[in-house]
Amino acid sequence: MIDTLQILFNGVVSGLLVALPALALALTFSVLRFANFAIGAMLTAGAYAIYAFNAGLGWPLLPSALAGIVLGGGVAMLVDRLVYRPLRERSPVTLLVASMGVAFVLENLVRFVAGNAPVGYAVDPARPLRFAGLRVNHEQLLIVGIGIASLALVWIVFRFTALGRAMRAVADNAPLAAARGIVANRVIGATWFIAGALATTAGMLIGLDSTLDPQMGWNYVIQVFAAAILGGISHPMAAVAGALVLGVSAELSTLVIAPHYRPLVAFAVLTVLLLIRPWGIFGTARLAK
Amino acid sequence: MSAPLILQGVTAGYHGKAIVHDVSLEVPAGGALTVIGPNGSGKSTLLKSVVGLVSLMAGSMRLGEREIDRLDAPARTRLGLAYVPQERNVFPNLSVADNLRLGWETLHGRGGALSRAQGRARESARRDEVLALFPEIADRLATPAGLLSGGQRQMAAMASALMQGPSLLVLDEPSAGLSPRNASLLFDRIADIRATGITLLMIEQNVQLGLRVADHGVVLVNGEVRLRASADHLLHHADLPALFFGHAPALSS
Amino acid sequence: MTSYLFSILVLVSIAGIAALALNLQWGLTGMVNFGLFGFYMLAAYVYAQVAATGASPWLALAAAIALTGVAGALTSLISLRLADDYLAIVTLGFAECLRLVAIHEEWLTRGSLGIANIVRPVAGDGAFLALCLVALLLSFGLLEVIARAPLGRAARALRDDPLVAATTGKDVMWLRVKLFGIGAAITGVAGALHASYYQYIDPTQFGPIITAYAFMGVIIGGRGSNRGVIVSAFTVILLLEGTRFLNDHVGWLTPAQLAALRLILIGVGLILALIYRPQGLVPEYRLKVRVPAPVEG
Numbered sequence: 001m002i003d004t005l006q007i008l009f010n011g012v013v014s015g016l017l018v019a020l021p022a023l024a025l026a027l028t029f030s031v032l033r034f035a036n037f038a039i040g041a042m043l044t045a046g047a048y049a050i051y052a053f054n055a056g057l058g059w060p061l062l063p064s065a066l067a068g069i070v071l072g073g074g075v076a077m078l079v080d081r082l083v084y085r086p087l088r089e090r091s092p093v094t095l096l097v098a099s100m101g102v103a104f105v106l107e108n109l110v111r112f113v114a115g116n117a118p119v120g121y122a123v124d125p126a127r128p129l130r131f132a133g134l135r136v137n138h139e140q141l142l143i144v145g146i147g148i149a150s151l152a153l154v155w156i157v158f159r160f161t162a163l164g165r166a167m168r169a170v171a172d173n174a175p176l177a178a179a180r181g182i183v184a185n186r187v188i189g190a191t192w193f194i195a196g197a198l199a200t201t202a203g204m205l206i207g208l209d210s211t212l213d214p215q216m217g218w219n220y221v222i223q224v225f226a227a228a229i230l231g232g233i234s235h236p237m238a239a240v241a242g243a244l245v246l247g248v249s250a251e252l253s254t255l256v257i258a259p260h261y262r263p264l265v266a267f268a269v270l271t272v273l274l275l276i277r278p279w280g281i282f283g284t285a286r287l288a289k
Numbered sequence: 290m291s292a293p294l295i296l297q298g299v300t301a302g303y304h305g306k307a308i309v310h311d312v313s314l315e316v317p318a319g320g321a322l323t324v325i326g327p328n329g330s331g332k333s334t335l336l337k338s339v340v341g342l343v344s345l346m347a348g349s350m351r352l353g354e355r356e357i358d359r360l361d362a363p364a365r366t367r368l369g370l371a372y373v374p375q376e377r378n379v380f381p382n383l384s385v386a387d388n389l390r391l392g393w394e395t396l397h398g399r400g401g402a403l404s405r406a407q408g409r410a411r412e413s414a415r416r417d418e419v420l421a422l423f424p425e426i427a428d429r430l431a432t433p434a435g436l437l438s439g440g441q442r443q444m445a446a447m448a449s450a451l452m453q454g455p456s457l458l459v460l461d462e463p464s465a466g467l468s469p470r471n472a473s474l475l476f477d478r479i480a481d482i483r484a485t486g487i488t489l490l491m492i493e494q495n496v497q498l499g500l501r502v503a504d505h506g507v508v509l510v511n512g513e514v515r516l517r518a519s520a521d522h523l524l525h526h527a528d529l530p531a532l533f534f535g536h537a538p539a540l541s542s
Numbered sequence: 543m544t545s546y547l548f549s550i551l552v553l554v555s556i557a558g559i560a561a562l563a564l565n566l567q568w569g570l571t572g573m574v575n576f577g578l579f580g581f582y583m584l585a586a587y588v589y590a591q592v593a594a595t596g597a598s599p600w601l602a603l604a605a606a607i608a609l610t611g612v613a614g615a616l617t618s619l620i621s622l623r624l625a626d627d628y629l630a631i632v633t634l635g636f637a638e639c640l641r642l643v644a645i646h647e648e649w650l651t652r653g654s655l656g657i658a659n660i661v662r663p664v665a666g667d668g669a670f671l672a673l674c675l676v677a678l679l680l681s682f683g684l685l686e687v688i689a690r691a692p693l694g695r696a697a698r699a700l701r702d703d704p705l706v707a708a709t710t711g712k713d714v715m716w717l718r719v720k721l722f723g724i725g726a727a728i729t730g731v732a733g734a735l736h737a738s739y740y741q742y743i744d745p746t747q748f749g750p751i752i753t754a755y756a757f758m759g760v761i762i763g764g765r766g767s768n769r770g771v772i773v774s775a776f777t778v779i780l781l782l783e784g785t786r787f788l789n790d791h792v793g794w795l796t797p798a799q800l801a802a803l804r805l806i807l808i809g810v811g812l813i814l815a816l817i818y819r820p821q822g823l824v825p826e827y828r829l830k831v832r833v834p835a836p837v838e839g
Contacts, residue, residue: 035627035630037576037630037634083813083817086817087816087817090816092625092626092627093568093572093574093626094816096574096576096626096627096630097574097757097761097812097816098813098816100576100750100754100757100809100812101754101809101810101811101812101813102809102813103809104750104808104809104812105806105810107805108802108803108809109802109806111798111799111802111805112799112802112803115798116798162390162394165383165387165390165391165394166391166394168380168382168383168387169380169383169391172380172381172382172383173377173379173381175342175374175377176374176377176378176379176380177380177391178342178361178362178363179342179362179366179372179374180366180391180392180395180453181363181366181367181395181396181453182363182391182395221634221638222631222634222638222639225631225635226635229628229631258646261642261646263635263638263639263642264639264642264643266635267635267638267639270631270635271620271632271635274620274621274624274632275620278621278628
């Protein structure tokens with residue numbers, strides 16, 4: 001019994017790690033209608049940005065995290081301005097390929113500056129805790145706490161603020177949004193900032209959970225996509241549910257398959273999903289009138 | 290709070306090809322003008338050029354004191370222009386309430402000088418005014434707009450536009466897709482909207498309904514103005530079939 | 543100098559073949575293959591392992607091509623009726639999973655140790671270069687034939703009108719699977735040649751950079767234009783592989799940094815090419831048809 005609970009808990013934790021970038025992916029997809037293959041690289045770059053403040057400048061983790069998140073969001077906005085905006089009128093496939101290019105640039109900039117060897121944040125190690133028979137370490141607590149807080153924050157913005165309404169409007173009917181006075185570029189910029197901030201946060205959490213290396217984000221791309229598609233791309237928040245389901249499944253699968261095959265599990269889930277229910281668990285045919 | 294709309298020598302189209310040629314018209318403040326004409330006459334293009342979704346190739350446009358022909362759609366909206374397209378005129382996955390809020394937030398988003406509470410109160414008041422015109426949707430506020438019936442959706446679309454508190458309302462074929470009864474009902478509401486003093490520019494296939502609520506009408510054929518007259522004259526005295534099709538129809542009514 | 547020339551020409555041929563394959567899949571049929579390197583790698587390993595059993599290298603070549611073609615067809619089946627984004631992630635996922643398997647399943651691939659002493663189909667550098675060039679020419683010829691055939695026209699029509707593609711009947715969808723499979727098979731040619739050129743393969747040789755090279759080739763060369771693709775493949779290889787030799791001259795950058803810089807340049811190149819040169823260098827082959835301008839109302 002304890003073992004299953006432990007597995008479930010670990011699954012939720014790893015699911016939360018994927019949930020943040022999956023939400024970022026779903027957000028940019030719903031507003032911009034293209035799949036951002038640079039999501040992994042954004043995660044990596046964000047994680048290293050925080051590392052630069054933390055280990056490079058010697059700042060404590062919290063200010064480093066805040067600075068890194070702002071920087072990550074800002075870089076995402078900059079990339080949109082430089083790369084995706086000139087391609088706004090083009091086909092989604094062009095944007096797809098462009099995002100691959102962005103992924104190469106971001107990931108290898110990190111590699112160029114920081115090298116290939118894994119690094120870690122300057123934090124004090126701590127002994128794991130025990131909660132009701134579960135083995136919980138501090139990193140996992142951070143992941144759960146920060147993860148849920150980030151997701152809740154984005155949900156509140158998306159559902160209840162004017163910005164969130166504008167984002168949903170642009171996603172739902174872009175020409176009408178323009179006719180209602182919404183300046184698309186501003187909404188798009190805000191969407192990228194949120195996406196970049198989410199990816200950076202996820203990068204930090206992954207970096208805390210294990211180490212940082214230039215491949216870290218790329219290794220998550222398949223899982224992030226699988227989670228977003230599982231949730232149903234039409235409802236951004238559903239990506240979170242997809243990620244949790246995937247996280248638990250992946251954790252369960254470690255009973256029989258080696259942990260390094262996690263992307264393989266995600267890919268298998270993705271394949272089955274696309275064959276039988278491509279609109280995801282929670283997706284429905286989108287109202288398009 | 291209405292403004293006059295003046296078009297002069299407007300030529301507009303897509304990809305370098307002009308659809309409307311040298312169109313001039315004027316809607317006085319608080320007045321109503323309906324553009325009628327056969328299919329393919331360029332009515333929709335003309336409207337889109339007024340709204341800012343199609344750019345001008347020649348000519349000028351003025352809304353009140355402002356030259357608007359170089360402004361994009363969001364900018365024109367902020368100047369007081371509200372547009373109800375023919376299709377895709379609501380945000381289908383957003384609730385009716387959210388659709389209305391968006392209409393309000395267009396112009397009053399940040400609140401500006403108003404405090405949050407004041408802004409909220411103003412919005413509420415405006416919403417009550419608008420819903421008084423369209424009581425049918427007042428109890429469907431939580432429904433996703435895409436799930437409304439055709440007639441209700443048109444009302445929601447119009448209500449959302451009115452939330453902006455516009456000085457010019459631009460309607461693209463309001464009767465499209467509606468049953469004759471619903472269309473007639475809708476036009477009663479449009480007459481009520483007119484009574485609040487807003488300037489109205491409309492294109493309509495249904496000549497009877499379209500001219501009923503207007504002061505003046507313009508007949509557009511092949512992108513050119515063929516006739517400019519009072520609504521009354523167009524309804525009762527003009528030979529519209531001849532104007533539309535260039536000859537009298539074989540069947541008489 | 544001749545060995546340098548030999549290397550460059552072989553690499554250009556291989557890259558050209560891979561780019562042509564992508565041109566068939568993406569340029570002509572509009573199917574985004576983000577997992578190109580996976581098919582390439584699959585072919586390399588199949589070739590290496592079959593040749594290692596002692597069978598004729600030509601048999602190994604045929605096996606590599608056939609298996610990769612089938613793998614391509616199967617992969618494209620998964621997301622057949624769905625939007626392009628899905629195919630992109632499916633092919634990418636396939637490639638990444640293959641790479642994981644290649645690294646960890648040592649009984650199958652010898653893992654990180656790699657496979658050495660791979661036999662070439664022909665002996666001698668000159669003959670091998672000739673083989674590569676012949677393969678390039680044959681691939682080019684095949685693609686030109688397809689482009690001009692009804693098969694090609696149908697594919698182009700589907701590419702240009704995705705709505706039609708979404709509602710089209712089964713026969714026409716099989717067309718896309720076939721074309722994707724043929725493209726994968728041609729990628730297999732490139733992969734097998736890679737294995738027989740280097741005569742040693744390990745998982746680190748294969749990664750998204752190969753996919754990127756191919757995309758660069760197709761974008762700069764002009765989607766759908768096979769001639770342009772070969773020309774740009776040549777240019778891309780020359781520019782990028784050439785920088786490997788800068789290692790000796792640019793002492794203040796480590797080889798790892800140079801490798802990273804190369805990838806940055808590719809990424810920037812991809813983006814710039816997409817923004818500024820969407821048509822590429824050489825225009826696509828098209829039947830010239832006059833269509834009257836639509837009338838809007």
